[in-house]
Amino acid sequence: MAALCRDCSTPIQPRDVTGRCPACGSPRILSHPELDTLAIAHVDCDAFYASVEKRDNPTLVDRPVIIGSRRRGVVMTCCYVARMYGIGSAMPMFKALKRCPEAVVLSPDMKKYQAASRQVRVLMLDVTPLVEPVSIDEAFLDLTGTERLHKGSPARTLIRLAQAIERELGLTVSIGLSYNKFLAKIASALDKPRGFAVIGRAEVLEFLRPKPVSLIWGVGAALQRRLIRDGITTIGQLRNLEEVELVARYGTIGRRLARFSRGEDDRRVTPDVPAKSISAETTLEQDIAALDGLKRVLWPLCERVAKRLKHGTVAGRVVTLKLKTTDFKLRTRSQRLATPTQLAEVLYRSALWLLEREADGTAFRLLGVGAGTLTPAAQAEMPDLLDPATERGAQTERIIDEVRAKLGDAAIQKGRSLLAIGPIPAAPSGQRGRRHR
Amino acid sequence: MKFTIERAALLKSLAHAQGVVERRNTIPILSNTLLEAKDGSLSLTATDMDLAIVERLEADVAEAGVTTAPAHTLYDIVRKLPEGAQVEFDSPGKDAPLELRAGRSKFTLPCLPPEDFPVMTGEDLPHSFTLAAGELRSLVDRTRFAISTEETRYYLNGIYVHATETDGVKVVRAVATDGHRLARVEMPLPDGAEDMPGVIVPRKTVGELRKLIDETSEAINVALSETRIRFAFDEVVLTSKLIDGTFPDYERVIPTGNDKVMEVVCKSFAEAVDRVSTISTEKSRAIKLSLDRGSLVLSATSPESGTATEELEVNYDGAALEIGFNSRYLLDIAQQIEGDSAQFIMADAASPTLVRDVADSSALYVLMPMRV
Numbered sequence: 112m113a114a115l116c117r118d119c120s121t122p123i124q125p126r127d128v129t130g131r132c133p134a135c136g137s138p139r140i141l142s143h144p145e146l147d148t149l150a151i152a153h154v155d156c157d158a159f160y161a162s163v164e165k166r167d168n169p170t171l172v173d174r175p176v177i178i179g180s181r182r183r184g185v186v187m188t189c190c191y192v193a194r195m196y197g198i199g200s201a202m203p204m205f206k207a208l209k210r211c212p213e214a215v216v217l218s219p220d221m222k223k224y225q226a227a228s229r230q231v232r233v234l235m236l237d238v239t240p241l242v243e244p245v246s247i248d249e250a251f252l253d254l255t256g257t258e259r260l261h262k263g264s265p266a267r268t269l270i271r272l273a274q275a276i277e278r279e280l281g282l283t284v285s286i287g288l289s290y291n292k293f294l295a296k297i298a299s300a301l302d303k304p305r306g307f308a309v310i311g312r313a314e315v316l317e318f319l320r321p322k323p324v325s326l327i328w329g330v331g332a333a334l335q336r337r338l339i340r341d342g343i344t345t346i347g348q349l350r351n352l353e354e355v356e357l358v359a360r361y362g363t364i365g366r367r368l369a370r371f372s373r374g375e376d377d378r379r380v381t382p383d384v385p386a387k388s389i390s391a392e393t394t395l396e397q398d399i400a401a402l403d404g405l406k407r408v409l410w411p412l413c414e415r416v417a418k419r420l421k422h423g424t425v426a427g428r429v430v431t432l433k434l435k436t437t438d439f440k441l442r443t444r445s446q447r448l449a450t451p452t453q454l455a456e457v458l459y460r461s462a463l464w465l466l467e468r469e470a471d472g473t474a475f476r477l478l479g480v481g482a483g484t485l486t487p488a489a490q491a492e493m494p495d496l497l498d499p500a501t502e503r504g505a506q507t508e509r510i511i512d513e514v515r516a517k518l519g520d521a522a523i524q525k526g527r528s529l530l531a532i533g534p535i536p537a538a539p540s541g542q543r544g545r546r547h548r
Numbered sequence: 549m550k551f552t553i554e555r556a557a558l559l560k561s562l563a564h565a566q567g568v569v570e571r572r573n574t575i576p577i578l579s580n581t582l583l584e585a586k587d588g589s590l591s592l593t594a595t596d597m598d599l600a601i602v603e604r605l606e607a608d609v610a611e612a613g614v615t616t617a618p619a620h621t622l623y624d625i626v627r628k629l630p631e632g633a634q635v636e637f638d639s640p641g642k643d644a645p646l647e648l649r650a651g652r653s654k655f656t657l658p659c660l661p662p663e664d665f666p667v668m669t670g671e672d673l674p675h676s677f678t679l680a681a682g683e684l685r686s687l688v689d690r691t692r693f694a695i696s697t698e699e700t701r702y703y704l705n706g707i708y709v710h711a712t713e714t715d716g717v718k719v720v721r722a723v724a725t726d727g728h729r730l731a732r733v734e735m736p737l738p739d740g741a742e743d744m745p746g747v748i749v750p751r752k753t754v755g756e757l758r759k760l761i762d763e764t765s766e767a768i769n770v771a772l773s774e775t776r777i778r779f780a781f782d783e784v785v786l787t788s789k790l791i792d793g794t795f796p797d798y799e800r801v802i803p804t805g806n807d808k809v810m811e812v813v814c815k816s817f818a819e820a821v822d823r824v825s826t827i828s829t830e831k832s833r834a835i836k837l838s839l840d841r842g843s844l845v846l847s848a849t850s851p852e853s854g855t856a857t858e859e860l861e862v863n864y865d866g867a868a869l870e871i872g873f874n875s876r877y878l879l880d881i882a883q884q885i886e887g888d889s890a891q892f893i894m895a896d897a898a899s900p901t902l903v904r905d906v907a908d909s910s911a912l913y914v915l916m917p918m919r920v
Binding site: 446447448449450460461464486489490493494495496497498 | 696697698699700701704725726727728729730796798801832834898900914916918919
C-alpha cells in the first residue's frame with residue numbers, strides 16, 4: 112500500500128504505515144492502495160474568510176470568529192472555534208450570537224479575501240495549469256502527467272502544495288483526491304480541516320452506496336423530495352435503475368444520477384470557464400422600501416458591474432434586477448436591451464425601470480443587478496438612430512474611466528453617486544437646497 | 549341562458565378572444581370571456597383592459613342570458629371537439645357554473661358574475677375612415693417588423709399612424725422603429741382622416757388586428773380619438789387604447805444626402821444574405837457587405853462556426869465601400885419588398901442607409917449599420 116507523510120511528504124514503507132514517519136516523526140500518514148494513480152483533486156480552503164482574518168490578527172487565533180454583518184444578515188463563514196458552538200455558514204446572525212455571545216463578528220473584507228484567493232491560485236498554478244476555480248476558496252486541479260515534472264505522484268505534489276499554502280500564506284486547505292471531479296469534491300469534505308482524503312476506484316461503489324442522494328451535485332431539495340417519494344433515499348438505490356429509466360423519470364439530470372451513483376463523472380477540469388453573467392449585489396444595512404433609498408444603492412452596483420464588464424471586455428445584453436424581500440422571497444426581473452452594453456449608465460437606466468415597477472412599498476433586504484447574455488465588447492453600444500445621446504453618454508463614461516484609471520475611483524463621480532453617500536446638506540440660501548428635499 | 553352554436557364559428561371567435569386574454573392574470577375576471585345570448589345571436593367579449601374585442605355570432609338561443617367563463621379553457625375545449633359538432637351552452641345565470649355539452653362530452657366550468665366584467669368606457673371617436681383590408685394589411689405588414697420591444701422606450705412599442713403630405717399629396721403614414729431600423733409606409737389619405745391626430749397603435753393590437761384582417765375581404769372601418777382606436781368589420785369590433793407618448797421626430801433620421809446607390813435583385817440578394825448568415829454568430833448576426841464597381845461580396849466570420857462569402861452581381865458604380873449589417877434586419881426588409889429590385893442608398897460604414905423598393909415609392913426603410 113502506497114503511503115506518504117503528510118508533513119514532510121516522504122514516501123513511507125509499508126511496515127511503517129501504522130506508526131510515525133521515520134523521517135520527521137509525524138503521526139500524520141496518508142495511505143491508500145491507489146494513492147499513486149489518482150490525479151484529480153479538489154482543494155478547499157478551511158473557513159477561508161475567518162482564517163484570513165485570524166492570520167492578519169493573531170489575537171483572534173483562539174477566539175470564535177464569525178464573518179458577516181453584525182446588524183443583520185447571516186453567517187458568511189465562521190472559524191472552527193465558532194463551529195464548536197454549533198454555528199454554521201448561512202445561519203442567521205442572531206441565532207449564531209445566541210449560541211455564542213462572545214463571538215467576534217467581523218464585516219467581510221472582500222478585497223482582502225480576493226487577494227488571498229489570488230495568492231492561493233498562483234501556488235496552485237505552479238503545480239498544474241489545469242486549475243478550475245469553483246469559487247473564491249475552492250478549485251479543482253488535474254495533475255495528470257505531472258509526475259516527472261514534480262518528481263513524485265500527484266498525491267505527493269498536493270501534500271507539498273498544502274504545505275506551501277500553509278507556509279507562505281498562513282492558510283490551511285483540505286484536499287480531496289480521486290479520479291474524477293464528483294468524487295474529489297466529496298473527498299475534500301471528509302477530513303476537514305487541514306485534511307487529505309482519498310477515494311479510489313476499488314471502494315467507490317461501497318463508499319457511495321449508503322450515502323444520501325443529496326450528495327450528488329445538482330440534487331437540491333426539490334429533486335430530493337421527488338426521489339424520496341419514489342422510494343430512493345440513498346445513492347445505492349439509484350443504481351437499481353438504468354440510465355434510460357432515470358432520464359425518463361427525472362429529465363436530463365437522470366443521466367447524471369445514473370453516472371454519479373456509479374462513481375462516474377466525465378466532466379473535465381477546465382480552467383477559465385467563461386462567465387455567463389456578471390452581477391453585483393448587496394445585503395442592505397437596513398430594510399429599504401422607498402424607491403429613493405433603493406436608487407442610491409442601485410447606482411454603485413451598476414458601476415461595479417460595468418467596471419467588471421469593461422475589465423472582461425464583454426458586454427451584457429440582458430439586465431437583471433434582483434431583490435429579496437424581508438421575508439426572504441426572491442424577486443428577479445430582467446429586461447433585454449436593444450444593444451449589448453458595458454455602460455453603468457445604461458445598466459442603471461434599465462435596472463431603474465425594473466425597480467420602479469417593484470418598489471410598491473415592499474421592504475427589501477437585498478438588492479442586486481446583473482448583466483447577462485454576454486457578447487464581445489465590440490458589439491456593445493451599437494449606434495441608435497433615435498438616440499445620438501447614447502453615443503455621447505458612452506464617451507462621457509469612457510472619459511470617467513480614464514480619469515479613474517489614473518487617479519483612482521474616487522477621483523471623479525457622477526452627481527447621482529453623491530446621493531449614495533448620504534443626504535446632501537441643504538444649501539445655506541433656500542432655493543437650491545429645497546430642490547433636494 | 550341556453551343556446552346552441554356550431555363549433556367552427558365559435559372556435560374562430562374564441563381564437564380571437566383568447567388572443568386578447570393574457571395567459572397569466574392577476575385579476576381573475578380578465579381570464580374570462582363575456583358571453584351574452586339574445587335574439588338569435590351570441591356576443592363574445594374579451595379584454596385585457598387595454599384592448600377589447602367584441603364579436604357577434606349566430607346562435608340558436610333558447611333562453612337569453614349572460615355569464616363569463618374562462619377564455620382559454622373554453623377555447624381548448626371547443627378546439628378539441630369533433631368537426632361539425634353542435635355545442636350546447638346552459639347556464640342558470642349569475643355566477644352559477646356553465647354547462648357545456650357536445651355529443652357525449654359534458655363540461656362544467658366555473659363562472660364569474662358578468663357585472664364584474666370590465667367594460668371599456670364608450671368614448672367619442674371623432675375621426676372615422678374606411679380602408680380596404682388589403683390596404684391595411686400592407687400598412688401593417690411592412691412596418692410591424694420594426695416595432696421595438698424595448699419597454700423603456702414604450703413610445704416605440706407600436707406603429708405610429710398619422711396624416712401628412714408627400715410632394716403635395718395627402719397621405720396617411722405608418723412608421724415603426726426600434727432605433728436600429730425604421731420602416732415608413734404611406735398610402736393616399738382616405739376620406740375622413742384629414743384631421744386625425746398622430747397615434748401610436750400598440751404592438752399587441754397590431755398583432756390581433758393582423759390575424760383578423762386575414763379572415764376578411766371586406767372594408768375595415770377605422771375610428772379614432774387621441775386615446776382610442778377602433779377597427780370594425782364583419783361582426784367584429786376591436787377597440788384599443790393608444791400608447792400615451794410622443795413618437796420621436798423620425799424624419800430627422802431619414803438620410804437625405806446619401807450618394808452611393810446599389811441596386812440588387814431582391815430575391816437573390818435575400819437568398820445570399822440568408823446563406824451567408826448561417827455562419828454569423830448567433831448573438832450579433834453581423835454580415836459584411838463589400839462593394840466595388842458592379843459587384844457585392846457578402847461575408848461573415850465567426851470564431852466558432854468558420855467563414856462564408858458569396859459574390860453577387862449588382863448595379864453599383866460608387867466608390868468601394870465596406871459596411872456591416874445585422875443579417876436578420878436585412879432579411880426582414882428584403883421580405884417586405886415586393887418588386888424585383890431593391891435600392892440601397894448609402895453614405896458610409898457608420899451612417900444610416902436608406903432602402904427602397906425600386907418599383908414602389910410608398911415604402912422606405914432606414915437601416916443602421918453595424919461595426920464589423
